[in-house]
Amino acid sequence: MKTQFKAPLLGAAAASLLTAPAQASTVDETVNAIFANSTGWFVSFIFSPFPGTSFPWIVAWLVIAATIFTFYFGLIQARGFKHAIQLVKGDYSDPDDAGEVSHFQALATALSGTVGLGNIAGVAVAVGIGGPGATFWMILAGLMGMASKFTECTLGVKYRNEFPNGTVSGGPMYYITKGFEERGLKGGKPLAILFAIFCIFGAFGGGNMFQANQAHAQLTNVLGDYPGYITGIIFAAIVFAVIAGGLKSIAKVTEKVVPFMGVLYVITALIILLINFDQIGWAFGQIFEGAFTGLGVAGGLAGALIQGFKRAAFSNEAGVGSAAIAHSAVKTKEPVTEGYVSLLEPFIDTVVICTMTALVIIITGQLMVDPETGLYMVGENGAIQTASGNTGVALTSAAFSATFGWFRYVLALAVILFAFSTMLSWSYYGLKAWTFLFGEGKAKELTFKVIFCLFVIVGAAASLGPVIDFSDASIFAMAVVNIIGLYFLMPIVKRELDSYVSRLKSGEIKKFK
Amino acid sequence: MTEKIVVAYDGSENAHNAVNFALDVAKAKGATLIVAHVLEWSPYSFLTKTEIEERHMRRKEELERADKAIVSPLLKELQTSGVEVEVLVKYGHTAETLLAIVKESGAKQLVIGRTGQSSISTRLFGSVAGTLAQAAPVAVTIVP
Numbered sequence: 001m002k003t004q005f006k007a008p009l010l011g012a013a014a015a016s017l018l019t020a021p022a023q024a025s026t027v028d029e030t031v032n033a034i035f036a037n038s039t040g041w042f043v044s045f046i047f048s049p050f051p052g053t054s055f056p057w058i059v060a061w062l063v064i065a066a067t068i069f070t071f072y073f074g075l076i077q078a079r080g081f082k083h084a085i086q087l088v089k090g091d092y093s094d095p096d097d098a099g100e101v102s103h104f105q106a107l108a109t110a111l112s113g114t115v116g117l118g119n120i121a122g123v124a125v126a127v128g129i130g131g132p133g134a135t136f137w138m139i140l141a142g143l144m145g146m147a148s149k150f151t152e153c154t155l156g157v158k159y160r161n162e163f164p165n166g167t168v169s170g171g172p173m174y175y176i177t178k179g180f181e182e183r184g185l186k187g188g189k190p191l192a193i194l195f196a197i198f199c200i201f202g203a204f205g206g207g208n209m210f211q212a213n214q215a216h217a218q219l220t221n222v223l224g225d226y227p228g229y230i231t232g233i234i235f236a237a238i239v240f241a242v243i244a245g246g247l248k249s250i251a252k253v254t255e256k257v258v259p260f261m262g263v264l265y266v267i268t269a270l271i272i273l274l275i276n277f278d279q280i281g282w283a284f285g286q287i288f289e290g291a292f293t294g295l296g297v298a299g300g301l302a303g304a305l306i307q308g309f310k311r312a313a314f315s316n317e318a319g320v321g322s323a324a325i326a327h328s329a330v331k332t333k334e335p336v337t338e339g340y341v342s343l344l345e346p347f348i349d350t351v352v353i354c355t356m357t358a359l360v361i362i363i364t365g366q367l368m369v370d371p372e373t374g375l376y377m378v379g380e381n382g383a384i385q386t387a388s389g390n391t392g393v394a395l396t397s398a399a400f401s402a403t404f405g406w407f408r409y410v411l412a413l414a415v416i417l418f419a420f421s422t423m424l425s426w427s428y429y430g431l432k433a434w435t436f437l438f439g440e441g442k443a444k445e446l447t448f449k450v451i452f453c454l455f456v457i458v459g460a461a462a463s464l465g466p467v468i469d470f471s472d473a474s475i476f477a478m479a480v481v482n483i484i485g486l487y488f489l490m491p492i493v494k495r496e497l498d499s500y501v502s503r504l505k506s507g508e509i510k511k512f513k
Numbered sequence: 514m515t516e517k518i519v520v521a522y523d524g525s526e527n528a529h530n531a532v533n534f535a536l537d538v539a540k541a542k543g544a545t546l547i548v549a550h551v552l553e554w555s556p557y558s559f560l561t562k563t564e565i566e567e568r569h570m571r572r573k574e575e576l577e578r579a580d581k582a583i584v585s586p587l588l589k590e591l592q593t594s595g596v597e598v599e600v601l602v603k604y605g606h607t608a609e610t611l612l613a614i615v616k617e618s619g620a621k622q623l624v625i626g627r628t629g630q631s632s633i634s635t636r637l638f639g640s641v642a643g644t645l646a647q648a649a650p651v652a653v654t655i656v657p
Contacts (some may be wrong), residue, residue, distance in 0.1 A: 090556055095613070099575070099604030101568045102556030109565055166570030248561075255561045329566045428562045 170328025207426020
């Protein structure tokens, strides 16, 4: 049951603090009740459908933007794909610039922020509600999203702030402010402030609570049931040690282990697909059929589409603006090159890794099909009934464990590491937004870090529903502001792109390898 | 055009021996000495977000430190030798970068110090001296 609150977040939380203990007995339930009550209004607003339909306006917002960027930049995802790979390989890197951040490093670091639970748990949620057809829309959204990423990351580099000590800060709040000024447009600053506020919410929601929540789900799956706040406190303590205590070694280890976990995950998925290679054709059949008919899922075609697009956006963050923060620190003379490189991100994240997860879930028969009609059996809550009765990360775990029993332990480790690295990434994004609003300073930064860690505990203790809703809502709210900015600034990107491409053709931009 | 000799220098004692050896050769031949200092760096390593943010600043610091602690003291020493000396400080994989310097400068010889280590990692991945002895297109002198 969701109560609608019009009061601000904190007021609502305080109000429910007084009423909640009467109905809830455990700490987890209390946290959960407060959480669901205090964020409900925000979630309802972001996901309100077009009048008379079940289609949330926010999903249309992202899809339309990605489509516009795709056409505006002339299918840059196809045209620029080869060049993006050449850039990552370092073919165009001046050897004299060695020692600066390479394109590969920027991509790897940005990827470690996006490859995470969205690829494991988010896909399971999409397929669990939207059926196999959601995969089709997810892949499509991934391909389209490449153009959104290209746009925002080019701007991120072009309008970053370079501080006298040599460090850099960038992202939508900077390009919206400076870009609008440059074009003589009003309203840049308020828009940038709005973005920064949503970015902080996003850092607390999708970048934090969702991660803690799913990490706890996976831990109970392996270790047996125990209260969520225990996981929360342990996680919060480690995160705090890293981001506030300067325990850089943990961050470094995470940064190095996460890519290998990602590769291990993909290889395992590939092996499972190879073992069941005779069913791959059938699985793709289900994906295509489901994409256009829904195969009996709640909401039919639209249900599959909404789930696919939502999860893709949540996983690859295209249009959200977070990647622009991560990519903007790269040292490059040409902002467009970083745009090129960043378009590989949704491709690797969504088109490759998310599809792997979806295929494994479908092929291992996790989703229950009614043998008579061939349609998926939908439970009371609108989700497809699964063989193990699982949702979220547990569903993915069940799918992988169906072939390799031991994989649930590897997955548990992967989930925890992914969750951790995503939390670190988002603590960075959130902090950048925070310092944009409040200025830089030790005490101000510490305040943010403490609040961030408190939300880790809340996230681990709350049940999946309210957390996932708030995570989505906060991340999508960022996309609302960011995409408005992108529409106004895309002519600047176009100019950069045209100039770069012509110089590339004329040979002014040299290949070094 | 005078002949060129590349000598690798990392501030260690062996490297110092290598420089002295190369200096004698250069004197005898009237050659130019190219002192190369390589800062080990891979564009394919993984960095955290904060490391990326600070990289440009750190690179500057690293170059300044290399100049102050390693290159400048050596240059001072070589000032009186009467041999023409060039200095190159570069980032990269040590052996590959030295090879690139040799090729680019058209040097006829490469002089390096032996690290004298026999650690497990050397056994597994080979040493810089070993790699250069195998791969260099010019004569390589390894000074103990």
